[in-house]
Amino acid sequence: MFSGFLQKRYDELFDEATIKGLSKPLLQAIRVNTQKIPERELVRRLSKKGVSLLKIPWLSCGYFVKKAPFSMGATPEYLLGHYFIQDPASQYACEALGPKKGEMVLDMAAAPGGKTTYLAQILKESGAVVSLDINKDRMKALTSNIERMGLSNVVTIRMNALDAGSLGIKFDRVLLDAPCTGTGTVHKNPEAAKKKASDVSNCTALQKPLLEAGLTVLKKGGTLVYSTCSVLPEENEQIVSGALKRGFGLKNIEHGAPALNDMKGAKRFYPSVHGTQGFFVAKIQR
Ligand SMILES: C[S@@+](CC[C@H](N)C(=O)[O-])C[C@H]1O[C@@H](n2cnc3c(N)ncnc32)[C@H](O)[C@@H]1O
Incomplete structure (x- = not known):
């Protein structure tokens, strides 16, 4: 490898666990653009479309994407700059x-x-x-x-x-x-x-x-x-x-x-x- x-x-x-982890797939994460949309409103809109988000407790507006029925880079919200896909x-x-x-x-x-x-x-x-x-x-x-x-x-x-x-x-x-x-x-x-x-x-x-x-x-x-x-x-x-x-x-x-x-x-x-x-x-x- x-x-x-x-x-x-x-x-x-x-x-060994750290070395193995370096190549394992990761959950995607997003950062809410709070300049454009309140955090709660974006979470509500995406959940309605079937996206399951998990708040990352050590970040101010970051979420793991646990499940999404479509590519997170191809939603109207993404194109409108409501969020950024970011580690x-x-x-x-x-x-x-x-x-x-x-x-x-x-x-x-x-x-x-x-x-x-x-x-x-x-x-x-x-x-x-x-x-x-x-x-x-x-x-x-x-x-x-x-x-x-x-x-x-x-x-x-x-x-x-x-x-x-x-x-x-x-x-x-x-x-x-x-x-x-x-x-x-x-x-x-x-x-x-x-x-x-x-x-x-x-x-x-x-x-x-x-x-x-x-x-x-x-x-x-x-x-x-x-x-x-x-x-x-x-x-x-x-x-x-x-x-x-x-x-x-x-x-x-x-x-x-x-x-x-x-x-x-x-x-x-x-x-x-x-x-x-x-x-x-x-x-x-x-
Ligand atoms: C790790 S990437 C930056 C990612 C970026 N900070 C982000 O969060 O989207 C490193 C960047 O450094 C740029 N780079 C490399 N050498 C540079 C230099 N001497 N001066 C300015 N930028 C440089 C590369 O073009 C590349 O875009």
């Missing part, structure tokens, strides 16, 4: 960043926009989310998702986030949902099971300077969330520990399993435990 490199690494890091751990990264009304938020690697649209929703039409991505095709998905969700407080810029300093803006909050090997997404992307050591080093070579660039544009007292959908410590704890060595602190993340390498405060999510993709979240304070 896994490449020789991943199997060896997983045997060193995880128990619970991805939703949680935005809640952990915790933007407050009126703040300036930077999303450094934003496409296709799952997190940008949630950050803008949390800001409730106030402040602004500046959303960067380097990939032209993925930018199209980002802008169409922002439009579908009906959000007016987002600016999108196609650029290399390593150059975020050239924007000349200091941000209250920064999200770096870093490009990664995606080893936590094997349940929907079997290719991610084939990753080799060289794939990991290619990712870490970008993750380190991206985190540097994000910390540079963060206001004093500001907060940066670093997240990935990889379960490898090389792309997570080891990247964040670089910032800690330079004097930055970690704020505690409430939900999730403890991070590896004795890193206090950062959290991990596993399919076998949380019913989410494999995911890592750390909250860095400037």
Whole structure:
């Protein structure tokens, strides 16, 4: 199932149930767009059509889809932007960043926009989310998702986030949902099971300077969330520990399993435990 490199690494890091869980199918999850529809009203409308939803207790407006008689990406409610299909751990990264009304938020690697649209929703039409991505095709998905969700407080810029300093803006909050090997997404992307050591080093070579660039544009007292959908410590704890060595602190993340390498405060999510993709979240304070 896994490449020789991943199997060896997983045997060193995880128990059997955790490794098995990495490839098992997961329930789909949605996030209600409370800017467009009250939560209760959407639940009522979808239940009438036979969709069975289960509220996720550790999220503010997230639901597991237990049963749906049709594709959740092909309903009028979906097309009207009443909800976003989004993994619970991805939703949680935005809640952990915790933007407050009126703040300036930077999303450094934003496409296709799952997190940008949630950050803008949390800001409730106030402040602004500046959303960067380097990939032209993925930018199209980002802008169409922002439009579908009906959000007016987002600016999108196609650029290399390593150059975020050239924007000349200091941000209250920064999200770096870093490009990664995606080893936590094997349940929907079997290719991610084939990753080799060289794939990991290619990712870490970008993750380190991206985190540097994000910390540079963060206001004093500001907060940066670093997240990935990889379960490898090389792309997570080891990247964040670089910032800690330079004097930055970690704020505690409430939900999730403890991070590896004795890193206090950062959290991990596993399919076998949380019913989410494999995911890592750390909250860095400037
Ligand atoms: C994990 S995905 C982001 C998913 C997104 N945050 C969401 O929730 O929908 C990583 C993104 O990083 C982008 N990316 C890779 N290198 C980049 C760079 N140097 N600057 C900006 N974006 C980059 C990729 O195009 C990709 O869209």
